[in-house]
Amino acid sequence: MKTQVKALVVGGGAIGTSIAYHLAKAGWGDVMLIERDELTSGSTWHAAGLLPLFNMSYATTHIHKYSVEFYKGLEEETGLNAGFAVVGNLRMAQTDARMDEYMLYASTAETCGVPYQWLTPDEIKDRWPLIKTEDLKGALYHHTDGYINPADVTQAMAKGARQHGAEIVRKLQADEFHWNGTHWDVTCTRMVEKGGNLIESDEKVVITAEHVVTASGNHAQRTAKKLGIKIPAIPVEHQFIVTDVDPSLKSWRAEGNPEHPVIRDADAQSYVREERGGWILGVYEKNAPACFEYGVPDSFRADLFPLDLERIEDQYMAMIHRMPSCEESGLKDDFNGPICYTPDGNPLVGPAPGLRNMWLAEGFSFGITAAGGTGYYLAQMMVEGEAEIDMASLDPKRYSSNWMTTEFAARKNEECYDHVYILHHPDEERPAARPLRTAPAYDRQKARGAQFGWVNGWERPNYYGPLDAPSNFDEENRSFRRGGWWQYAVEEAKAIREGVGLIDATAFTKHVIKGPGATQFLDWFTCNKLPKIGRINLTYALTAHGTTRTEYTIVRNGENTYYIVSAGAWSEYDADFLRKAAEDKMEEFGYIEIQDVTTQWGVFAIAGPKSRDVMKEVIKDADPDTALSNKRFPWLSARQIELGMCPVNAIRVAYTGELGWELHHPMEMQNYLFDLLETAGEKHGMKLVGARAQNWLRQEKSYRAFGTELGRDATPLEADLPRFVDLSKEFHGKAKLEETGVRVKCCTLLIDGPEDADPWGREVLYTPEGTRVGRLTSGGYSVAFGKSIGMGYVTPDLTVEGTRLKVKMQDKLWDATVTCDSPYDPKNEVIRKDG
Known part of the structure; x- marks a missing residue:
């Protein structure tokens, strides 16, 4: 057995074996996988093996698509049959709302090249007469x-990994991880069987690895403790049952008919598939408990929990309703085992927070489906430095260790489990573990009708409605079309375009960077010119491949002192990247100090034609009438001002594209400032505005957003932002950015869509002739133009203003026209307005 390797994979389930396979295939010869028990002894052994091809996540859809295609070729490569039954997957709908969901699914699938078909109830009945279709x-x-x-598929990937040179060692448990500055020293213990139990022997082995990947499944909490980090991957009990032979099904197959597809009855929270003449029923019921919150007991191996039939009685009766012939089939077998979840249902794939060369592949609730693609794309990240798709949505650091706890993860994972088959509205908000992180003005905003969204644990107003209106969490308020909140967001957007609005942007991520090396570091770290003292600039930190890693607003407060602001949803993601980059350059540039000040500073954004009028009411200055003028406070500058008794770091910029300021204030004075601005704004008709209206307004200005238009699969030049890239200087990722060129290009479209719906930013784009040419990344409604609006990527030749395209919504193609960049106020005259 080797003791020095390039990469050590910890965990021998489907995920781990796929990672070992793809790393070895990518050319890393010294790859080792260790498993504390036997391959597949974790959740893999009791998984149902379904392969749902895609979901609403762009990255996850690509992962699932790769897996399905990869598994079909495994036997030819390895000689082992992976047991792939290509029977299809039938997603049935009992309601019009469910069909709306599937239409959004379908359009999203097309952006990834995933095939599908629509079937009517009669067509289902004709093909599979055992299915009841009347409802x-x-x-x-x-x-x-x-x-x-x-x-079978795990063993096939394991054999493929060995064929490519990887070594697989069973009965070896990773116990300690020590980073020695260049490599990981992993102390392992030999495991032995005794009396049916797996116990530790006295034999220790130290494996030195340049890279370590953890794919520990249900043991993720143990892994987290060993690494000194937090991982919100906690198992939830998942039940499925197997029936005895169904005589009707047996007769159907005896007549030469094909196997039924996997039958997903989402409105009944269950799936059904054939199994040896009977049926498997799998359910995603309410009240399924989390388990192993603090680690898997040593005595638990390939074990199961007792079945709780009462918990799944409704789903069992729903199966009999949908497949009436199974009513007389007895219960043959049952399974209730742990399946790992995360709070949002997406796995945790990527670099571990705060650690070098430590990679996580944890929290897979659909692990068999995701295994192949996870190995492929994670291997790209490790070997090539970046994957060909943007993997940020799966990054482990999307749950910050500053606030994420075991209790939070357990309760959210239980919620995620029972939400597997609910209607996944794009405007959905989920109530578990909320509120958790609240800014001081939360109670005031709630009293004024705020309905909150969830951003990195923070409660952030989505919109404001009447106090007696349905809440964010009520299904009646959500929709795949225009939800009950839409009318309120329209009024909020109009208020900013026509008067003045106040937005809570406290969730922004904020860092202070200072020290002798700060200026040189930031000049290398970002692609735009650094601002002069007292000014601000928008810039991007790039990946080594020249794509967009993070968007920053940089405020320069001194020669070597900077205040930088980035997206609120990505606090630890940004902080980790920033700190590691600074550590790497400290010797070259000098001392660099980085402080995360996110929780020290609240932010209100005031915007609209009357925003200056409101500010004049409360600013303390020798000449209040000129304090906010272009001469004293020009656009894209920053000043320290006093509003009443509150010191404010004010930035003259507005994400809405109107005259406005961001007011960064001491968090402990937020309520004072809120009351002050609210009172001053009353006579000017100031309206409280939420994030949904702001999202629409920023699209009218073609302002790209990180996580949608901006990501690790496109460069800033492809995002059509050359004005923020200074090619006259050297910066991280520059060579690759220039080498890549412009493969695709971002543009803004005005859309003549349906009267009751707007795009969500997940839709496919076509030419009028029917050729698929791109996808939307953002969508919404424009109050300035009175129609739907969207942003997205197409080939560069199609981004010319006036180009006619089609966007797919509700399974129909709607006219869309490429407009100019910043269709609202393209010359920025409004935002520069003097007064």
Whole structure:
């Protein structure tokens, strides 16, 4: 057995074996996988093996798509049959709302090249007469996927890994991880079986690895403790049952008919598939408990929990309703085992926070489906430095260790489990573990009708409605079209365009960077010119591949003192990247001090034609009438001002594209400032405004957003932001940015869509002739133009103003026209307005 390797993979389930396979195939010869028990002894062994081809996540859809295609070729490569039954996947809908969901799914699938078909209830009945269809509206059918044998596909990937030179060692448990400055020293213990139990021996082995990947499944909490980090991957009990032979099904198959597809009855929270002449029923019921919150007991191996039939009685009766022939089939077998979840249902894939060369692949609730693609894209990240798709949405650092706890993860994971088959509205908010992080003005905003969204644990107003209106969490207030909140967001957007509005932007991520090396570091770290003292600039930190890693607003407060602001949803993601980059350059540039001051400073954004009038009411200055003029406070500058008794770091910039300021204030004085501005704004008709209206307004200005238009799969030049890239200087990622060129390009579109719906930013784009040419990354409604608006990526030749395209919404193609960049106030005359 080797004791020095390039990469050590910890965990021998489907995820771990895929990672070992793809790393070895990518050319890393010294790859080792260790498993504390036997391969597949974790959740893999009791997984149902379904392969749902895609979901609402762009990255996850690509991962699932790769897996399905990869598994089909494994037997030819390895000689082992992976047990892939390509029977298809039938997503049935009992309601019109569910069909709306599937239409959004379908359009999203097209952006990734995933095939599908629509089936009517009659067509379902004609093809599979055992299915009751009278109460169905229709179905979305994926004919290219199905299910697979989890153990077989894992063993096939393990054999493939060995064929490519990887070593796999069983009965070896990773116990300690020590970073020695260049490599990891991983202390392992030999495990032995005794009396049916797996126990530790006295034999220790130290493996030195340049890179370590953890794919520890249900043992993620143990892994987190060993690494000194937090991982919100905690298992939830998942139940499925197997019936005895169904005589009707047996007769159907004896007549030469094909196997049924995986039958997903989402409105009944369950799936059904054939199994040896009977049926498997899998459920995602309410009140399924989290387990192993603090680690898996040593005595738990390939074990199960007792079945709780009462918990799944409704789903069992729903199966009998949908497949009446199974009513007389007895219960043959049952499974209730731990399946790992995360708070949002997406896995944790990428670099571990705060650690070098430590990679996480944890929290897979659909691990068999995701295994192949995870290995492929994670190997790209490790070997090439970046994946070909943007993996940020799966990054482990999306849950900050500053506030994420075991209790939070357990409760959110339980919620995620029972939400697997709910209607996944794009405007959905989930109530578990909320509120958690609240800014001081939360109670005041709530009393004024705020309905809050969730951003990195923070409660942030989405919109303001009447106090007796349905809440954010009520299904009646959500929709795949225009939800109950839409009318309030329209009025808020109009208020900013026509008068004045106040937005709570406290969730912004904020850092102070200072020290002798700060200026040289930031000049290298970002691609735009640094601002002069007292000024601000928008800039980007790039990946080594020249794509966009993070967007920053940089305020220069001194020669070597900077205040930088980035997206609120990505606090630890940004902080980790920033700190590691600074550590790497400290010797070259000099001392660099980085402080995360996010929780020290609240932020209000005041914007609109009357915003200066409101500010004049409260600013303390020798000449209040000129204090906010262009001469004394020009656009894209920063000043320290006093509003009443509150010291404010004011920045003249507005994400809405109107005259306005960001007011960065001491968090402990937020309520004072809120009351002051609210009172001053009353006579000017100031309205409280939420994030949804702001999102619409920023699209009217073609302002790109990180996580949508900006990401690790496109460069700033492809985002059509050359004005923020200074090619006359050297910066991180510059060579690759220039080498990449412009493969695709971002543009803004005005859309003549349906009267009751707007795009969500997940839709596919076509030419009028029907050729798929791109996808939307953002969408919404424009109060300035009275129609839908969106932003997205197409080939560069199609970004010319006036180009006619089509966007797919509700399974129909709607006219869309490429407009100029910043269609509202393209010359920035409004935002520069003097007074």
